[in-house]
Amino acid sequence: MNIKWAMAIDLDRCTGCGACVVACVAENNIPVVGEAEAEKGRLMQWLRVARYWDGEYPEAQAVYLPVPCMQCERAPCETVCPVYATYHNEDGLNAMVYNRCVGTRYCANNCPYSVRVFNWFDHKWEKPLDEQLSPDLTTRSRGVMEKCTFCIQRIRRAKETAALEGREIRDGESVPACVQTCPPGALLFGNLADPHSEIARKLKDPRRFRLMEHLGTEPKVVYLKRQKGAGR
């Protein structure tokens, strides 16, 4: 089956609660950096919920914008890597091979969404917190770039299960941790190449837009605008 994973983020539903962030941290063995490193702008979270202010009191508004890796179809990060550490996999995801990475950080510079995070140090999990580490994916050493993978390990597992049962992967069978946990259901994940998938139907919504569309990166994360007023 042709697969093109995509994510829809409905800003009308997103409350900015941050459940996705912690779910991602828990799923992907993402280290905690501490206050001093956070101050230097080195949070390791793969997914951020950007909070923008808009307007002045009393019309001030907070606008939440969850930003995972956009898994661009025309990914600027991939072409600039001198060692092919990041490339397009068969499902159209930007796969990151930590082993190959030498840490030029060019990919991070070339990512207009700035969603790539770099391992500035070897991050340690104080014992026994290391027991929480998921065996499905590696921890990353210092000097290596990392980023949201759409929880490729979950996709992989679902694919294996499907293959064992001799069928194709079902819509919604595998979703990233953030999508799984999102309390208001603002996140939706699925195969865009399958016209019957929920996401394919959802993305017919006229509210759809993509972040920095003018850059031509063709992100596979699609946002749905906030609505105004009652009714549609």
Next chain:
Amino acid sequence: MSGVVVVGLFDGIGKAAAAGNALRALPLDEDRITTLSSVPLPDGSVSRDTRPIRFPRVTLVGWFAGALAGLALALGTYLLYPLITGGKAIVSVPPTLIITYEVAMLGALVGTLIAGFREMGLCRFRTRLIHDPRIQEGKILLCARVSGDEQARRAMDAMKSAGGIDVRPEEGEL
């Protein structure tokens, strides 16, 4: 082409030129006469270079060899490791041009260097070469490769009469 070389030191270009003319009158072929000097002398002032300078062709050859290598590197990379990046085609032209260009220039530079060394006859550490360090004091060493004792004697006479100092036969390569 080893043989006897008659050498003589001259402390002025005029004297050396006169000696050169005398040698040519012996007669001695143009390509048997040369000078050693600390500064380049204009061609024909004392001796004349008869051998055509052809090594710039090697530069060209080096350039094309480099270009081929660069092209092979670029295309080979694309075709042997066909990883899709950025959702783009496997083979991309502009980077190929850049790599080809740079490696071509490298080939040309290296080709020129090697050919230049060969043409100038450098790096012959094992052969005995005619040399006189006194040229560094502004003297000109006029050298004439002679065949036979008779020619050698006449050449020495010609140099001495033109004002040559320390005129002597030497064994060695030019």
Next chain:
Amino acid sequence: MLDRRQFLKLGGATAFASLFGGCDKVQRTLIPFVIPPENYTLGEALWYASVCSQCPAGCGIVVRVSEGRAKKIEGNPLHPVNRGKLCARGQAALQTLYHPERLSRPMKLSGARGSGTYAPISWEEALSLLMVPLKKVKAEAPASLLMLTEPMRGHAGLVAGRFMKAFGSKYRAAWDPFGADAMLSANAAVHGVRDLPEHDLANARYLLSFSGDFLETGISPVHYARAYGRMRGDRETIRGKFVHFGPRLSMTAAAADLFLPCTAGTEGIVALGIAHVMVRDRLTDASAVAGRLADDLFAYSPEAVERRTGVHAHDIAAIAEEFARNQPGIAIPGTGAATGPDGAFHCAAVALLNVLAGNVGKPGGVSFPNRAQAFAKYGPEAALLAPSPESGYAGMRDAIEKMRGGAFRMAILSGATNPAFTLPPSLKFGEALSKVPFVVAFASFLDETTSQADLVLPVPTALEAWGDDLAPVGHSGAVTLCQPVVNPFHDTRSVSDILIAAAKELGGEPAKALAWGSFRECIEKAYGGPGGEMEKALQRGGFFGESSSPRSAARTGNIALPKPAERPIDGDPKAFPLALHLYPSVTLYDGRGANLPWLQEMPDPVTTAVWRNWVEVNPKTAAGLGLADGDGVTVTSPSGKITAHVAINPGIASDVAAMPLGQGHTRYGKYANGRGENPITLLPAGETYALQATRVALTKTKLATRLVRFAHPEGQWKISNLM
């Protein structure tokens, strides 16, 4: 690529071949670096269902267990409260299990009382240390035993309740800092039901929130957030509108279509203003507002309300009309409104709107399910299993007073609500506790409360224990079951197990009341034992089949409006110009999450700050005080003084200083200690547990620390660059 089964097959083939063919088939190629390591799947994971204990909402969870270790917590998709969803705090609960500072052995006080220095001892010694005084108290003065816990639900509550009763002491105080006291009394006054309502957000067309925090820390944030999402986007042609009134632009307020800031402590007045318009413009069925109520409402004309609250009269009128016309609609009060000194008034005023709109008992409105029904077979003891979601503040005050008076010879502490941290220091809880000769604490972590005990007994976390639970809202009558999802990581025993064992040793009445071998046996007996139904229920996470029939509100007419309390909040407005607005932290809740690194490092949704607390002020107010974003300030109230960093919140009322609760720990481990000061210090010890009870003054101070925020101070204003 190999998957696991192919690998096993190959493994078998290799083993077989090696017997006969020798070992010449050695793998010669390395795994090339073109393949990401994530493409290899290691082992199979198992999922176990349980319940989340990070807040009282009682969400169902499933825990992914791999090689005997819990790896990830997710929401239980079958659970009626959260339907597979889970908040950040629930996700982070995994870190309590493997926390480096978790108590792994019983500990005996080795220094002075309250010093927090302990020596590890064996369980035998610990139990004898527990039993000797317990027996003595039982023999000499059974009424001098105090049990201080968080509200215990399910059979744990039954065990504790029966134990105390059989022991002969009635002093069992349960403390929950965010208990819904005000809402309960308001509901009793307006609806005649002293319980939490079920808000059917998913089917509502209009939502009015008064300082609501239902999306972040309210009674059941995941339940409400899920319903909120459905209200917004699950219906083809209807999108529920959401209007928020409150003094602060909170995370919940940010989700609103319209956020109308009002003066601190005036939420109820705004609600009455809306009610006034509804009655005046005949937007409501008149029978509901007979008699005195109409007279009471007369004073709340939009203009009068505007003067007191700062909300424009035309906004009030417009919203009243919208609210009445867009049926069904719901009005919700939040912690900010309910925790003022006259929280009951605010909540009642809001509840009144639901009555006026005629939404009580309707889909998309407010209803009151019968929670007690699930445990009806226990008769009067059902209240032990399904306690009312009150804060228990009165009980705590009473207990503190009695402790100070020397009424208790022994105290048992349990639970995560940490009264020494969450009660105003002016109540002097710690000092009172030190008057109790022997204090035993059941805990997973040393905190400000448990570190004052003489004996600390380690308990399993919720992921390692048996239990059952009944969620306060959204449960639809379902009982959630807990089971150990992993083998206990440390040698721990649950409170219920120890109480059962202690009862057995005490003999007599207690032994009869707690006639089980263990708490597991208690649960199994209650739910039909191993095999059969309980096993299936454990797999599913509980009994989700039965749904309780909703109670109808007892009262529909003749509603008496509670009088707004005439107590102004503490502090002279001249000396203390700003009203202090305290709110539960989105990440740390009441402070129990402060020792979990994941939560400390999760940027706060509003300020994007990490690892420290702050005081939010309006940009104009800050400028007037000469304060810039990030400056250190001293926050002074009549009751206390702390320092914090200024965080500008452009959507906060100009007369308010807001602080999150949860930081300011001093004895909660290295991740929690020294991350700012506890704002509870600023509170007076009032009649009710009122978080919005004082005014404060801010003065600029130099601080050695800095407030770290994720957002760039300039960049965070440039959304227009992006969209």
Next chain:
Amino acid sequence: MNGSDHLSRTDPGALYRELSRSNLPATRRWYAVTGLLLLVTLWGVGCFVYMMMTGMGVTGLNRPVMWGALIASFVFWIGLSHSGTLISAILRLTNATWRAPILRGAEAMTVFALMVGGLFPLIHIGRNWRFYYMLPYPNSRQLWPNLRSPLMWDAVAINTYLIGSLTFLYFGMIPDLAIARDHATGWRKKFYTVLALGFRGSHNEWRRYHVASTIFAILIIPVAVSVHSIVGWDFAMAKVPGWHSTIFAPYFVTGAIFSGLAGVVLVMAVLRKVYRLENALTTVQFENLGKLLCTMSLLWGYFYFSEFLTVWYNRNPEEWEVYRSYGGHFLPLWLSMVVCNFVVPFPLLCMRRVRRSIPALCFVSFLVIVGMYAERFLIVVTSLARRNDPFIWHNYFPTWVEFSILAGALAMFLLLYAVFAKLFPIMAVSDIQERLFQATDRVVGGTTVESIARPEASVEGGHG
């Protein structure tokens, strides 16, 4: 010529001794200075090792400023390397007679600046110990470099340029090495004998030497231009507001020549002072360099204005944020760039007095070096610090580790130069001799002027 029986108007032996003062046995002062430089270099190396063992976190880098002072220095040093070979090649091709005394020093500067600059990308990568992943050789990891990456273009181009510059330097030095060989004794004799490769100064050698030099000069110019263009493309290829600009390649080349010229002036002044080369390095050389510097300052100003104008007029919000920060957080840096690169140097260099005064010219050159470093830093850091998504903006300031590495790099450059000057002819003796040989005094009316006789342009063919 003119019937003169002298090869030159000065005694070649005395000339050599004067120009080769740098090769005299090392003095205590020399040891003190190089010792100090070695210490600073080692300190820089130590800091690099510390950074490698601990992680890149010891720098001030962050998200989004993933490149900082190290990359700015890379661009700066590669830029500095530009003047040497490029100027030398252009002057050689155009037969500028005043060029001879500055050739060697400038070419050596190119090579050492390249060596130092080329280290920075390796220093800055996160897993330095895996740098060989970028080399194209068959291996069991199935790794191969991605030639789409501008970094690979850079690697190839810098490699070509380094080899080319080394060749250029060495080839041009062969006659001088021969001279040195003939004057030297002891170990130096053997040393120079090997390096001179048996060059004797025969007529054939000289002729071919000239042809090859010309070809090298022709080849190296496009390489030099391409190298800094590619360094510019490292940035211009990226989707970073402030980087993504078509003008970057020529702008970088201009800036490179500009800073390189300033570097040449400083190096020449130091050589002149330390090795008492006043007779060779006269105000003529400095004035001419000053004129070039003035031109380049103007050219740089023009390019910067062109770049600025397009963004200013366009007001693309993403790019404009970068420019806005020039007036905000990065104002000191921006001011130092504009003042040191244009506002002060241009009017000063227009004055003949300044151009002819070596201290004044050195001061201006120093300003230009500072200004150009500020420019590199500004280009690299500011654009990253004000990325597309304003939420994650973050400022950057280098840490002591980065400063140490930068200091170590400077010390390494100076150390290499000091050792080079000690071992090799730092003045192009044979070129100077040649010029003197060709020059003669000629009476024109009432004055005597220097007249140069040129050998016929006998170079046939360049490269293909």
